[in-house]
Amino acid sequence: MGYQVFISFKNTENNEFTQDRQVSEELYNYLESRGIKTFYSNVTLLDYGEAQYKEVIDDVLDEVKVMVVVGSKKEYITSKWCKYEWHTYQQNILSNIVEGSIVTYLGDMEISEVPTGLRHYQSFKLNQSSIEVIGEFVVRAVNGKGQFVEGKNSQVQKGIPAKNNLGLVNEFGEKKASYYDSTFSGEYKRLKIQGEAMRPSDMKGVNYVKEQLKDTETVYILDAGCGYGVVGRDRFADFSNKVIIGIDISDAVLEKARELNDDENAHYEKVDLLSSNFDEEIEMIMGKYKIKKFDVVFGAYVLQHIKDPLKALRNLRTCLSEDGYVIFRQSDEGTYIAYGDDGLVRKICERYLNAPGIDDRFIGRKMFHYLEATGYKNIKVFGTFINTSSMGYDDRMALYKMRFSLRTMYYQKELAKNPNNTIVKNDMEWMNSALDKLQEVFGSPSFWFGETMLVSVARKTDIK
Numbered sequence: 001m002g003y004q005v006f007i008s009f010k011n012t013e014n015n016e017f018t019q020d021r022q023v024s025e026e027l028y029n030y031l032e033s034r035g036i037k038t039f040y041s042n043v044t045l046l047d048y049g050e051a052q053y054k055e056v057i058d059d060v061l062d063e064v065k066v067m068v069v070v071g072s073k074k075e076y077i078t079s080k081w082c083k084y085e086w087h088t089y090q091q092n093i094l095s096n097i098v099e100g101s102i103v104t105y106l107g108d109m110e111i112s113e114v115p116t117g118l119r120h121y122q123s124f125k126l127n128q129s130s131i132e133v134i135g136e137f138v139v140r141a142v143n144g145k146g147q148f149v150e151g152k153n154s155q156v157q158k159g160i161p162a163k164n165n166l167g168l169v170n171e172f173g174e175k176k177a178s179y180y181d182s183t184f185s186g187e188y189k190r191l192k193i194q195g196e197a198m199r200p201s202d203m204k205g206v207n208y209v210k211e212q213l214k215d216t217e218t219v220y221i222l223d224a225g226c227g228y229g230v231v232g233r234d235r236f237a238d239f240s241n242k243v244i245i246g247i248d249i250s251d252a253v254l255e256k257a258r259e260l261n262d263d264e265n266a267h268y269e270k271v272d273l274l275s276s277n278f279d280e281e282i283e284m285i286m287g288k289y290k291i292k293k294f295d296v297v298f299g300a301y302v303l304q305h306i307k308d309p310l311k312a313l314r315n316l317r318t319c320l321s322e323d324g325y326v327i328f329r330q331s332d333e334g335t336y337i338a339y340g341d342d343g344l345v346r347k348i349c350e351r352y353l354n355a356p357g358i359d360d361r362f363i364g365r366k367m368f369h370y371l372e373a374t375g376y377k378n379i380k381v382f383g384t385f386i387n388t389s390s391m392g393y394d395d396r397m398a399l400y401k402m403r404f405s406l407r408t409m410y411y412q413k414e415l416a417k418n419p420n421n422t423i424v425k426n427d428m429e430w431m432n433s434a435l436d437k438l439q440e441v442f443g444s445p446s447f448w449f450g451e452t453m454l455v456s457v458a459r460k461t462d463i464k
């Protein structure tokens with residue numbers, strides 16, 4: 001039959017068409033106009049009898065990639081056919097009959113009114129999101145734009161820049177702030193492990209830049225989002241004449257960075273990369289250390305935590321010398337591959353994308369565009385593949401810790417704000433038990449995991 005989307009809704013009440021039918025019809029028209037074959041179950045089918053209706057529905061539910069549940073009222077979503085449709089489809093997803101996802105388009109209702117089975121899916125509000133917004137979301141989900149499109153994530157879709165819009169704002173016009181906190185318990189240790197593991201990958205970018213700057217007498221380096229400063233100092237350790245200025249937004253982290261600092265040519269100062277007065281603030285600091293311009297801006301895993309990475313990139317240009325370089329290490333979960341985990345890695349990544357205040361897990365692939373859109377030139381992206389095949393138990397555990405252990409922070413932060421949020425509570429419980437299981441899996445020699453680490457390098461201006 002070739003259907004791609006199924007719209008589930010209640011058609012009539014007291015022999016009158018419901019408001020949901022109208023909405024569903026509009027969505028149907030929108031999706032069809034965008035070339036998406038959509039099943040919009042209507043009354044005609046039911047005229048043939050329930051058995052026949054069910055047969056057709058079952059066949060369609062075996063093939064569609066996305067189901068949209070439209071429901072202005074709780075009674076509508078739980079009405080006989082509507083419930084049959086979403087419940088059957090959900091069972092199909094859970095038993096891997098289809099690789100699909102559910103999107104809800106709901107009226108004003110308390111979360112407790114939404115049937116439990118529908119609570120964890122991407123949801124749009126009937127009175128807040130237009131047909132175009134949800135329609136476009138569904139189109140992108142069907143077309144597989146985004147790594148985990150079959151799952152329940154919205155962030156992948158939101159995070160990927162729309163066409164002709166290099167991520168200045170995502171297609172829903174939102175910019176997200178991350179709940180990431182480098183002072184979170186255990187984070188210093190995790191960052192340290194990460195810093196060590198990322199060394200070979202970072203050095204591809206650093207060595208390339210070092211070669212370009214071989215005639216520069218003293219290299220002035222800005223470590224943007226320096227955290228504890230350890231990584232920045234390590235990467236530039238063998239630059240003979242250098243000054244490193246580490247900047248970060250967190251006082252607590254900076255305090256610790258100063259405490260750990262063992263290099264008289266490294267200094268740590270507070271600056272927000274998104275500050276509207278960034279140029280003035282950084283100039284003050286440059287004045288303090290008698291720096292005219294920076295030759296290198298280094299940023300390790302910082303842009304993904306920032307609401308507006310493009311603004312940060314624009315800001316950073318202002319203190320970079322004309323022939324200076326930027327080096328950014330950014331992750332991309334789309335590069336993760338695993339076998340022997342029964343899909344657990346993928347499920348954890350998918351579920352995590354729904355965590356509140358999550359950072360951009362797919363920024364790695366966007367860096368080329370981001371740099372281009374903010375005027376940088378000679379952009380190069382280096383990749384380093386790491387995998388567990390040659391790792392002993394301890395290294396595999398370290399890799400697990402580095403890549404997965406952090407994933408309850410976001411739920412904990414949200415719960416601290418709102419302890420009664422049962423959805424977040426449930427998600428956190430799910431994540432905790434999934435992570436326990438994954439840690440066990442990482443310890444098993446027959447499990448294999450690999451990922452590509454990405455480092456982007458660019459010059460402020462073209463090489464003349």
Ligand SMILES: C[S@@+](CC[C@H](N)C(=O)[O-])C[C@H]1O[C@@H](n2cnc3c(N)ncnc32)[C@H](O)[C@@H]1O
Nearest residue numbers: 182191225226227231248249250272273300302
């Ligand atoms: C994942 S940590 C990485 C730290 C360090 N680069 C490393 O590799 O260990 C990200 C750092 O970016 C900092 N950060 C986040 N938003 C920032 C902003 N707007 N301006 C400056 N620093 C920021 C955080 O405080 C945190 O220390």
